[in-house]
Amino acid sequence: xxxxxxxxxxxxxxxxxxxxxxxxxxxxxxxxxxxxxxxxxxxxxxxxxxxxxxxxxxxxxxxxxxxxxxxxxxxxxxxxxxxxxxxxxxxxxxxxxxxxxxxxxxxxxxxxxxxxxxxxxxxxxxxxxxxxxxxxxxxxxxxxxxxxxxxxxxxxxxxxxxxxxxxxxxxxxxxxxxxxxxxxxxxxxxxxxxxxxxxxxxxxxxxxxxxxxxxxxxxxxxxxxxxxxxxxxxxxxxxxxxxxxxxxxxxxxxxxxxxxxxxxxxxxxxxxxxxxxxxxxxxxxxxxxxxxxxxx
Amino acid sequence: xxxxxxxxxxxxxxxxxxxxxxxxxxxxxxxxxxxxxxxxxxxxxxxxxxxxxxxxxxxxxxxxxxxxxxxxxxxxxxxxxxxxxxxxxxxxxxxxxxxxxxxxxxxxxxxxxxxxxxxxxxxxxxxxxxxxxxxxxxxxxxxxxxxxxxxxxxxxxxxxxxxxxxxxxxxxxxxxxxxxxxxxxxxxxxxxxxxxxxxxxxxxxxxxxxxxxxxxxxxxxxxxxxxxxxxxxxxxxxxxxxxxxxxxxxxxxxxxxxxxxxxxxxxxxxxxxxxxxxxxxxxxxxxxxxxxxxxxxxxxxxxxxxxxxxxxxxxxxxxxxxxxxxxxxxxxxxxx
Numbered sequence: 250x251x252x253x254x255x256x257x258x259x260x261x262x263x264x265x266x267x268x269x270x271x272x273x274x275x276x277x278x279x280x281x282x283x284x285x286x287x288x289x290x291x292x293x294x295x296x297x298x299x300x301x302x303x304x305x306x307x308x309x310x311x312x313x314x315x316x317x318x319x320x321x322x323x324x325x326x327x328x329x330x331x332x333x334x335x336x337x338x339x340x341x342x343x344x345x346x347x348x349x350x351x352x353x354x355x356x357x358x359x360x361x362x363x364x365x366x367x368x369x370x371x372x373x374x375x376x377x378x379x380x381x382x383x384x385x386x387x388x389x390x391x392x393x394x395x396x397x398x399x400x401x402x403x404x405x406x407x408x409x410x411x412x413x414x415x416x417x418x419x420x421x422x423x424x425x426x427x428x429x430x431x432x433x434x435x436x437x438x439x440x441x442x443x444x445x446x447x448x449x450x451x452x453x454x455x456x457x458x459x460x461x462x463x464x465x466x467x468x469x470x471x472x473x474x475x476x477x478x479x480x481x482x483x484x485x486x487x488x489x490x491x492x493x494x495x496x497x498x499x500x501x502x503x504x505x506x507x508x509x510x511x512x513x514x515x516x517x518x519x520x521x522x523x524x525x526x527x528x529x530x531x532x533x534x535x536x537x538x539x540x541x542x543x544x545x
Numbered sequence: 546x547x548x549x550x551x552x553x554x555x556x557x558x559x560x561x562x563x564x565x566x567x568x569x570x571x572x573x574x575x576x577x578x579x580x581x582x583x584x585x586x587x588x589x590x591x592x593x594x595x596x597x598x599x600x601x602x603x604x605x606x607x608x609x610x611x612x613x614x615x616x617x618x619x620x621x622x623x624x625x626x627x628x629x630x631x632x633x634x635x636x637x638x639x640x641x642x643x644x645x646x647x648x649x650x651x652x653x654x655x656x657x658x659x660x661x662x663x664x665x666x667x668x669x670x671x672x673x674x675x676x677x678x679x680x681x682x683x684x685x686x687x688x689x690x691x692x693x694x695x696x697x698x699x700x701x702x703x704x705x706x707x708x709x710x711x712x713x714x715x716x717x718x719x720x721x722x723x724x725x726x727x728x729x730x731x732x733x734x735x736x737x738x739x740x741x742x743x744x745x746x747x748x749x750x751x752x753x754x755x756x757x758x759x760x761x762x763x764x765x766x767x768x769x770x771x772x773x774x775x776x777x778x779x780x781x782x783x784x785x786x787x788x789x790x791x792x793x794x795x796x797x798x799x800x801x802x803x804x805x806x807x808x809x810x811x812x813x814x815x816x817x818x819x820x821x822x823x824x825x826x827x828x829x830x831x832x833x834x835x836x837x838x839x840x841x842x843x844x845x846x847x848x849x850x851x852x853x854x855x856x857x858x859x860x861x862x863x864x865x866x867x868x869x870x871x872x873x874x875x876x877x878x879x880x881x
Binding site: 315316317318319320321322325329331332355356357358359360361362363365382432433434435436437438439440449450451452453485489491492493495496497526527528531533 | 622623624625626627628632633634641642647648650652653655657659661662663664666670671672673674675676694695696697698699700701702703704705706708744762764768769771772773823824832834
């Protein structure tokens with residue numbers, strides 16, 4: 250198992266290379282004849298100073314041309330998606346999988362949300378309090394033996410498992426990429442449906458279709474159905490009619506894709522005015538590279 | 546609630562020592578440690594040199610794994626610094642909130658832009674309120690495209706979706722935010738002692754600190770309701786209507802089930818608790834359905850009176866506009 254360790258954290262690749270080369274070239278004679286004097290100087294220096302890794306932090310004296318400053322919100326090896334930091338926390342293996350665990354930490358202002366949870370309780374109406382609003386679904390682990398794809402079946406799961414053969418070594422792991430991910434996004438848009446223009450795209454990956462429009466004695470019943478090529482949470486949004494003639498809009502059932510709307514009277518316009526409002530997963534199109542450096 | 550100290554611990558780098566003045570940095574430690582360690586150091590250092598080898602856990606310097614996708618050469622020195630301001634890519638909307646255009650898509654001749662927001666690196670996200678923007682625009686070389694609507698939601702904190710009336714096709718376009726610096730709110734009793742079912746199609750104008758807001762239509766019955774409004778002077782506002790069926794509260798019927806007061810409202814009212822929890826979604830016109838709130842059984846004979854209230858907030862001061870280029874969205878069409 251590789252886990253975050255302070256021994257390597259903070260030492261750059263360049264510094265590590267220099268240290269290795271330095272050790273190789275100085276050699277045994279110097280060690281034998283200079284050991285005592287060197288040790289006194291070395292120990293005194295180490296005790297008066299912070300560890301080398303810490304001393305390299307922002308006050309490094311290297312020339313500007315050699316130095317790259319990387320700022321971070323939560324962790325030096327974070328990847329940012331939307332308003333969330335993604336941080337790999339553990340890479341482990343068992344007999345048939347490599348497991349990568351990660352944290353999702355939002356840095357969006359959440360004062361309103363905090364107020365809601367304090368007023369009504371964390372989970373009574375609004376789902377899990379720690380919900381981070383991002384779903385990292387499809388992953389690819391690049392290894393010395395080739396790429397390994399995997400998916401996380403549901404939002405809220407913070408571990409991805411890559412299938413491997415027995416005996417797979419973590420030293421073969423090279424890189425990890427999040428190929429498909431979704432961000433929970435507020436949504437509100439008006440649209441129309443008609444018998445001749447009966448299907449519309451609501452937002453990328455999600456469409457709505459007019460199934461029925463039936464006149465009754467004193468009302469018109471409209472039924473629509475949503476189809477999605479991407480994950481969606483039906484309970485997060487509503488389909489409502491636009492205008493004062495509407496009397497109700499009812500979702501088929503919890504999780505169901507159909508909505509039934511009632512218009513009072515027979516004067517429902519040919520172009521039926523509707524609106525979607527709520528929150529939906531919207532797909533990001535840029536693959537995210539997740540750093541494993543914090544684990545090495 | 547997360548405290549500022551908790552957030553500081555959360556955002557602290559793992560490079561940073563938990564206690565920089567730990568026992569090994571003290572003068573007393575140096576007094577005994579130097580002679581003792583020096584005595585054994587010769588052997589230790591010699592052993593260290595003899596046994597030195599490349600560290601097996603290190604990554605290959607030629608193939609760095611970096612979250613940003615940047616390639617660093619072995620000669621580069623990387624210094625990690627905890628962010629004090631807004632993250633890279635986010636620009637200031639206010640002192641406490643930065644935003645970044647995140648995603649953009651076109652549907653049915655309109656363009657929708659989603660912005661993500663951030664607190665500063667030294668702020669507590671849990672207690673920082675999202676700023677509200679009274680008006681968004683997109684400036685392009687050929688003119689200004691006005692906001693049609695904006696949406697925010699507690700389920701997706703920090704994100705706002707803005708709908709524009711036409712497509713945005715120029716990569717030179719800039720998103721312009723007019724932040725609401727202050728607003729005033731008034732609750733006006735529109736109808737006191739009204740019937741249990743009502744439909745008004747004649748406009749009703751209410752005045753909020755000198756700003757007229759027109760209720761274009763209002764309908765309600767014992768099932769639901771609807772209203773439409775607009776701001777004739779173009780001042781951004783939010784409008785809520787609350788219809789209360791008075792006289793039913795506290796009544797117990799034969800089965801001992803309490804009858805709850807019927808209330809139809811566009812406001813955030815949950816089981817009798819009311820509050821302003823959402824980021825205000827300012828606009829100059831709108832229409833809303835009035836939804837029932839709370840479990841209830843309805844018995845018209847118990848209704849003593851119906852009261853209709855309108856709660857209106859108007860923006861009375863806006864900050865200078867903040868500008869956010871959209872070129873990155875044209876390069877990727879979405880954010881990461």
